[in-house]
Amino acid sequence: MSGPNEKRGAPGPGQPELASPAPPPPDPDRGLVLALDPEGRAKAAITIVLDRRPPASGGSIEPYVSHAMLGFTGQVDGPAFARSARFVLRDGDTALQQVDAMGERPTAAFSLTVQRDAALRLLAALRGEASGMALACDVERRGAVSEPLIVRARLADVAAALDPAGLLDRAMIGGIAAAMLDAGRLSVSPAGTPDRETLVDGFLAMARPILRPVTTEAGRRWRVLPVTPNPMTLSGRIDRPGGATTERRSYARPLETLLAPIARADDLDRYVRIVAPDGNGGFGPVPRLVAQPRSRDASPMIKLARFDRTNMVQLQAAAQPVTARVDAHALIATANVQPATPLKPSFAAIADLQIMPVQAAATEEALPEVDTKTAPLWRDKVDPNRFWYAPAFTLAAPAATDDPDGAAFGMLFHAEGHRTDGTAGLSGTLHFRLDRGMSAETLAAWNAAGQPAAAPVPTGNLSVQLLVPFRDEAGATRTQAFPAELHEEGDAVHAEVALIDDWVRLAYGSLAYPDFQSRAPELSVAYSFRGYVPIDEGNLQLLFDRKAALVALGTGRRARSLGAGYLDTDMLSWSDGAASVKFSREPAGRSRAAMVARPRPAAVATLAVKPNLLQAATIAELLRRRRYGIRSIARAQALPAVLPCRDFGAFYREDRDGEIVAIGCQDAFRLGQTVYRQFERLDDLSDATASVWRSLQQPGRFLVVPARWSIGRFDLQAPAERAYRPAIFLYSSVDADDPANNRCALLASLVPDIDPARYLAIRRGLAGLAATPLLLSLDDVEAQIGFRWTVPALSGLTVTAVKLGACIQVTAECPLDTTPLLVSMLETSGLAGAVDFTLPDGTVIACDLGIDLSRIVGPVPGGPVLVERGGGTIRLANPIERPIDVGEIVVEPLDGEPVTIAVDRRIEPGASIEVAADPPAGALTVLCAPADDGAATLTEIRSFVEDVHTNVAFVNLVNYANHGLAALSAEVRIRDVEGSQRLALEETQPVSSLDFVLPLTRYLAKPVVEFAVTKSFADGTVATTAWLEWHLADDGNVISLSWELIA
Structure with a gap:
């Protein structure tokens, strides 16, 4: 989003707006690129934070730049499986952030905040100017001695063989290439028949002028470009592997060329946002950086x-x-x-x-x-004759004659x-x-009670x-x-x-x-x-639970007892307390032919009955007499x-x-004053993912601090329905008296974003500093905690965080009707912030916070792979929703050197692999990384989304005799929701209803009911309508079924 004087881009000195940069010179080495989402958009987001709004007269924004937030996903643009890939974002000689990855086309998600000087260089990169910033990557692969393969064919033959109508995958291309080779319309050198994968790679290299790669949800595909056949011969060369080798390669790409695709994009505002105060104590429709108040409610719900x-x-x-x-x-x-x-x-x-x-x-x-x-004393809940007490502790003092040992x-x-x-x-x-x-x-108290049976808690x-x-x-x-x-x-x-x-x-x-x-x-x-x-019921609030949005159905007096809004199924009337509307059934005597002859209306006017969202069960109903x-x-x-x-x-x-x-009493040995320092940073063991601090007070203790906290996964000890799923919850809070107060909340638990490989490297690095180093976390130190958030311009959005146990829990709340915008924000740019841990000695340790659905880590500290060992094998299982690339297994015996076992395999979700190995007993670390599986949604990551129970009532207004009908029935479904339900539509019981349970996100995304009505006539003929649409958000949950609608 642009500032007041920017239409798009990031203005430089003396420029009120950023002109589109000239196309960069051809890049001979596209080894590093921006990863794309399924829609083909670059995965990048940049926020420039200004200290005040620039004047309306225009000019450069650079004097107002405070800092910037940069997030992007880089990718190695090569098909070979990488055993390891270390990405480093550099500003000159300084490493800003480091990410380790592995697997096919390894990817690395960067998310960091840079201060003013680096932010100005980032602006230069967006203008296509030399910034001094670059993305580098060192890749290690199991390679081979290269042997060239040359593939040739006439352009006319290739164009004839390819299907210009659709997208081609590798299997389809392999079949086309093999058929052309067998028919003699394609040649390879050296002569012979290469394996299918090598043939596909060679064909793609040859057909590059007429095949354009695209990324879809199903993976990489190729689109055929229109060409005019001519006698031109196409030729492509690839290097195929020979003998096994270990290949190491280093890539580097200046930030200005890496970001060039988004800098030249027509929708630059999608990627670059300018943040500025609005002068009214808040901000305009752009994100703002706010500090969370430290105060807490003394008696929270x-x-x-x-x-x-x-x-x-x-x-x-x-x-x-x-x-x-x-x-x-x-x-x-x-x-x-x-x-x-x-x-x-x-x-x-x-x-x-x-x-x-x-x-x-x-x-x-x-x-x-x-x-x-x-x-x-406290009485036992089960046995009223038994008591409990809180034990007290006393400090024992030695006797003068005690042995000091x-x-x-x-x-x-x-x-x-x-x-x-x-x-x-x-x-x-x-x-x-x-x-x-x-x-x-x-x-x-125990003596006064007669010394009953009592035990310490x-x-x-x-x-x-x-x-x-x-x-x-x-x-x-x-x-x-x-x-x-x-x-x-x-x-x-x-x-x-x-x-x-x-x-x-x-x-x-x-x-x-x-x-x-x-x-x-x-x-x-x-x-x-x-x-x-x-x-106390008044202090309890049931939030994450099934909600209900139901049309109340009843008959006669029972209907009138249902409350303010109800549908009387006998009287065919709707009453909401203020007014009553009666549904009119089709009168007798209207012929089927006459009805068919009339033009069918596009829609039938009806009453829009929209039930309020309420708690399916209240606290009072659930508690009853429970105290x-x-x-x-x-x-x-x-x-x-x-x-x-x-x-x-x-x-x-x-x-x-x-x-x-x-030593007894030695005045000279006692000390009362000192320079107060608790920890010393060890730069040699620190990097862009985690820093290591040595205690200056206690021996052998080292504080490990993550650079970032990310959404964590539940570990194996969690209840079965939660194990290995992301700790992210979406729910609603409803006000039965005033629906305008209804809100939606997202709760995410963040954990230290340090992978098992980094922990392993830290333990190895500390081996020379302490015999048995003890790793501390921020949970183990006293600190004052402060939070800061970049809050997007979403009306009514509030963000709060609290340190709770071993995690940081973040809650983002917004009005219920803006929930789709909140979900969209989470599924695209995410929510970013920072936390400051201020130690008693004044040291401030800062970490980034990220609620990003594409970056879910853990369980900590071991990672997401389930390990079973025995019988000469190690079984590795993937319990999460994304593929996992496994590089190595490292076993650290109590005695002896660590044992490394190569794996270099991908484990698909729900699958497992077995590795033949029988290492000695010891701590086992799996060096792995979940694959970047494209765009992430709350549904895809198996987050916890509250359900809504709703119903759809059909009011059958059709007179069967008028149209020779024997029966009506309907097949009913919710668009984009799997499955359907069958509903009989009786003439004698004109109101029928179906129940649906939808995730809150689906319910709030304006669901559409689709139904097809089957008409069985008295003469034995049967006819079914096309799928008819009914928009619940606009038309309500009561469908008036008239002959005009289903004729």
Whole structure:
């Protein structure tokens, strides 16, 4: 979309608009091209973001450019199977983004944001000027020693053999070429009969002047161009493989030539959009970059979903694609609960409420009824004589006579290496023992209740953190949390915290010296458990569930009780509370011949009955008398952790070259202030897909940060109906009182976009930096999170995101009537944004966010291939909707070097392959990539789209005797929906109806009912009409069936 002074293109200096660039010079190497969608359009989208709207007087937009967003899909234009293809988008010597691919004609989808300087160079590329930006690709193939094959034929013979009327595929071309070769009208050199595929490649090379390749949904096809036969001879040469080789080839193409097809396109606005503020606090009909407010509703509605028409599950939990363990501290941070204070535990409700059905006799679980979270005892749901309680933890202190090696507390450190400033480095470990038991309040309540049977709730997702106070370089007192490695032994929990360098001394100073800092050190303990919680109908909202848009049918008094709108099937009348309309049946005495002789009208005027979209079942109907639902509850407790060296000096120890020495109280060793830095980026291990950061506080810990978060797939542990499908949901929220308030929402769960091959490379790269490196994710670090979105100019569209567990959940909402526009946006350009993770030390880590149906990743971290091994074979299965190209399998034994097994095969959806291999036991990684299978729609990717139950009523107004009819029936279908239904049209029961269940997207896309009426006459003859159309959105859900319509 253009700015006020642009008709199309991107203006340069002194130019109010971009003139169409001159055609580029012939490109001798079209190795890299823009991939095309099934309609033949380039897969590219560019958004230029301006800091303010340019003046109406015109001029260049360059002074106002802030940054740009570039998205495109590049492709290697060659048919050979690539074992690996590394695409890199470069700005001069800087790699902006890297994508690894493989398979036939490997493709790479790029999506990135570039700042002002690079955005200006992007504008230059659109003008066809040298930009210094380029797409490069290094390809490795299993090739062969080339042997030339020359194919020749007369143009007249080739033109005669080809079918100019349709599109030809490779099989058809192969048959034509073989027939011409057998008939002697085509020759090959060297003489002989090449294999069919080689013959096709040679024929295509020869017939290139009259065959134009096109891309369709079914794959590559060729169209025959019109030619005038003449004596000209066509000749084509290809290189066919001989002996096996490994071929490596590098391609590079300047961005200006790569983007030339869209820069010259007549519909340039489809690809390039200019973004500018509108001066009214918002933006015009173009996307805008907005920051999401950080505030949250203190008491949000609980949004529910029903998938199996029984259980209601909190939508946020149902949309979680990853079932990996998330520690309780991270769960509490997600729930936005204030930190725990000593001796005053805090509780947090986790967003995973589940409400069992009331229609069936649901089996209750033996869980506590948590009416009040802070109660000392909770009654069991199944056995009222049994109780539960939340265990409390106490920090065990060693006795003076305890052996330090096995004591309840201890600190051991040693010198290790040197720091960048030349001082000696330190590595240390702190050990704590925590005892689990009843709190004083629980013990008192238990005794008061007569000491009934009671048990502690399970401490799931148990997590322990050491909170170390310190002063930063500005003198401000801060607190740093360090996660502990845990080992449980009965009711004892052993927590071990590893630290390095200044943090060893900072921890020693705060633990060994009371009042050394203005805050005391603490141990924070957190865990989660499941229980029954009270539910409040007023706080629940059933969203993802079947909706209903039904014409109410009834007779007499029952019809009048149906509400504001109903069709009385006895009286043949429609009433909506304000007015009543009666349908008139055909009077007797009109002859069939007379009726046939009349001109048939194009349409018959009728009443348009359009039912409102409503909940098929309400919360009140589903809950009835149910008072409880099951949900997880997280509990956190903070314990003072001061262990003075004057009392416990023997347990603060140093390892001096193998000699363990107690240091007691050493003022010189304690440290209270430091330069606050948590992580250091490792540039050698970072690339355009992920960055790696080394912890400067704890040894052997490395933070892996994705450059992008993309739509994730559910993993194998998800319910069967969700496993391996994309975590994207489309649903509606309806207002029964005011349909104008009806809205549509899309919920997508994003996960780190890091493929298994990249994780494997990171693990290998870290092998030299730590004996057993521990990979951290952004889930494992404390951070303030901020979101920014490029919101398209769709009326009423809002976009919000929240970090929940291991994913980022994004919700885009719009008015219900603009849903087709929202779906179209998702299926074309997608929705882009960014997230900033601000660490406590001030470091800001930014990642791109993309809701793009063509980029669906996971399950993380292993990828989409199902693996079974045994009996000397490895079986690889494809459970997703797209083909998967598999390059290699890498097995990492516990001892020994990794084993690489070549595969180089494509697995079609639902298929599997077997690889003959019997590697040693160890971690197995499949290096693979889903194939770019063309344009993606919500239906094609098997997303979760809400259903709508609707009906179509036929009112039979025909007098059978007038036309000699014995019976009428109709075949009814929804256009573009598979299947049809048969409906008998009785004269004595003039109202008949059919039910349909449509996806929300189909229901809102103005569905068309098609029906063909079969007329059985009394004389035994039968006639059927052509398919008749009825547009539900315009004509309503009641079809008046008159003789004029079906004659």
